[in-house]
Amino acid sequence: MPNNTEKTYVRSHEPVFWGLFGAGGMLTAFFTPVMILITGLLIPLGIIDKQHFSYEKINAFATSWYGAAIVLVLVALPLWHTLHRIFHGLHDLGVHRGRDWQQVICYGFAFAVSVFVFTLLLQMF
Amino acid sequence: MSELTVEIDILRYRPELDSEPFTQTFEVPYTPELSVLEALQYIKDHLDSSISFRWSCRMAICGSCGMMVNGVPKLGCKVFLRDYYPKKVSLEPLANFPIERDLVVVMDDFIQKLESVKPYIIPGENKCLSEGPYQQTPEQMAKYKQYSMCINCGLCYAACPQYALDKKFTGPAALALLARYNRDSRDNGEAQRMKIVNQEEGVWGCTFVGYCSVVCPKDVDPAAAIQLLKVESSKDYLIGMFKPD
Numbered sequence: 001m002p003n004n005t006e007k008t009y010v011r012s013h014e015p016v017f018w019g020l021f022g023a024g025g026m027l028t029a030f031f032t033p034v035m036i037l038i039t040g041l042l043i044p045l046g047i048i049d050k051q052h053f054s055y056e057k058i059n060a061f062a063t064s065w066y067g068a069a070i071v072l073v074l075v076a077l078p079l080w081h082t083l084h085r086i087f088h089g090l091h092d093l094g095v096h097r098g099r100d101w102q103q104v105i106c107y108g109f110a111f112a113v114s115v116f117v118f119t120l121l122l123q124m125f
Numbered sequence: 126m127s128e129l130t131v132e133i134d135i136l137r138y139r140p141e142l143d144s145e146p147f148t149q150t151f152e153v154p155y156t157p158e159l160s161v162l163e164a165l166q167y168i169k170d171h172l173d174s175s176i177s178f179r180w181s182c183r184m185a186i187c188g189s190c191g192m193m194v195n196g197v198p199k200l201g202c203k204v205f206l207r208d209y210y211p212k213k214v215s216l217e218p219l220a221n222f223p224i225e226r227d228l229v230v231v232m233d234d235f236i237q238k239l240e241s242v243k244p245y246i247i248p249g250e251n252k253c254l255s256e257g258p259y260q261q262t263p264e265q266m267a268k269y270k271q272y273s274m275c276i277n278c279g280l281c282y283a284a285c286p287q288y289a290l291d292k293k294f295t296g297p298a299a300l301a302l303l304a305r306y307n308r309d310s311r312d313n314g315e316a317q318r319m320k321i322v323n324q325e326e327g328v329w330g331c332t333f334v335g336y337c338s339v340v341c342p343k344d345v346d347p348a349a350a351i352q353l354l355k356v357e358s359s360k361d362y363l364i365g366m367f368k369p370d
Contacts, residue, residue: 009320014329015362018355089333092286 017084024081068121076114083110129155131206132213133213138224162201178228185342188278190230193217198283198340219283223310238296242303247264247314265310272350274343281347282335287330290293297337297347304350319361328354
C-alpha cells in the first residue's frame with residue numbers, strides 16, 4: 001500500500017461488552033460479598049432469621065416488578081462480566097484458535113442465560 | 126576498592142558471531158552505591174570492551190538504559206547492586222523487542238507507535254503571533270501534566286503482556302502520549318485521535334493488567350490513561366450510534 005494514503009481506522013464494538021463487563025464487575029464487587037455473607041454465614045449462624053428467606057417471601061419478591069428487575073440484573077450482569085473475563089483470559093493464555101467461535105460461545109452463553117432468566121421471571125408473574 | 130564482588134549475568138548476542146543469544150557471567154567489585162549501569166560501564170572498561178548497551182544521562186531522564194534486571198523491566202541507572210547483593214544480577218535486553226546486539230534492542234516499532242498517535246498539538250484556530258501565547262490555567266495543565274512525563278524508555282512495552290501477544294496493539298506509552306495531547310486545552314485534534322483510540326489495536330487491546338504503570342520509572346501511569354480513554358471511547362461509541370461520521 002502506498003504511504004501517502006490515510007490509514008483506515010476500524011471502530012471496535014468492544015465498548016458494548018466493556019460496558020456490561022464494567023457494570024457486572026461493580027455489582028460483583030459490591031453485592032456478591034454481601035450476598036455470601038447473608039446466605040452463607042448470617043442465616044446459617046442464626047443471626048438473621050431464616051424466615052426472611054422463606055419460599056413465600058422470596059417468591060413474593062421475585063414476582064414484584066422491582067424484585068424481578070433486581071434478580072435479573074444481579075444474575076445477568078455478573079454473568080456478562082465473567083464471560084467477558086473468560087473470553088479475554090483465553091487470549092491471555094494464548095488460546096488463539098477460533099477467536100470468533102470463542103466470542104460466540106462466551107457472549108452467546110451470557111446472552112442466552114440472560115434471556116432465560118428474563119423469561120423465567122416473566123412466567124412467574 | 127572493596128574486596129566484595131557481585132556476579133552479573135549478561136545475555137549476549139553479537140549477530141555476526143552468534144547464532145543465538147547466550148549468557149556470559151562477569152564478576153564486578155561491589156559497592157552499595159554502584160548502579161547497574163555503572164556496573165556495565167565497569168565491565169566495558171575493565172573486563173570486556175565488546176559489550177554493547179545504550180546509555181546517556183545516568184539520571185533517569187534520557188530513557189536509554191532500559192533492560193530486564195532479574196526479569197523485571199528497569200532503567201539501569203535507577204537500580205542499584207545493593208538491591209540484589211549478595212545474589213547475582215541477571216541482565217537481559219528489554220522483553221518484547223527484537224535484540225539488535227547484546228543489551229541493545231530495536232526500538233523501530235515503538236517509535237512508529239509513538240508517531241502514529243499524532244503526538245503534537247493540533248491547534249483549533251490559527252492565532253497570529255501578535256495575539257500572544259496560548260495560555261493555560263494550572264487546572265488545565267494538571268489535566269495532562271502527568272502523562273507528559275514519559276521519557277520513551279520502553280519499559281512499559283517490555284512489561285505489557287498484550288503487546289507481547291499482539292504487536293499490532295498501540296501500547297501503553299503511545300496511548301498515554303495520545304491522552305496527554307487529547308487532555309491539553311490548547312489541542313483540538315481529539316476527533317482525529319479518537320479514531321486511533323476506538324480501534325481494537327487502540328485502547329481495546331488492553332485488558333488492564335496494569336504492569337505498565339508498575340514498571341514506569343516516571344510514574345506516568347499509562348494504565349490509568351488507557352482506562353480513561355476507554356471511557357472516552359465508550360462515549361464516542363454511543364455518540365457514533367446516533368451520529369455516524
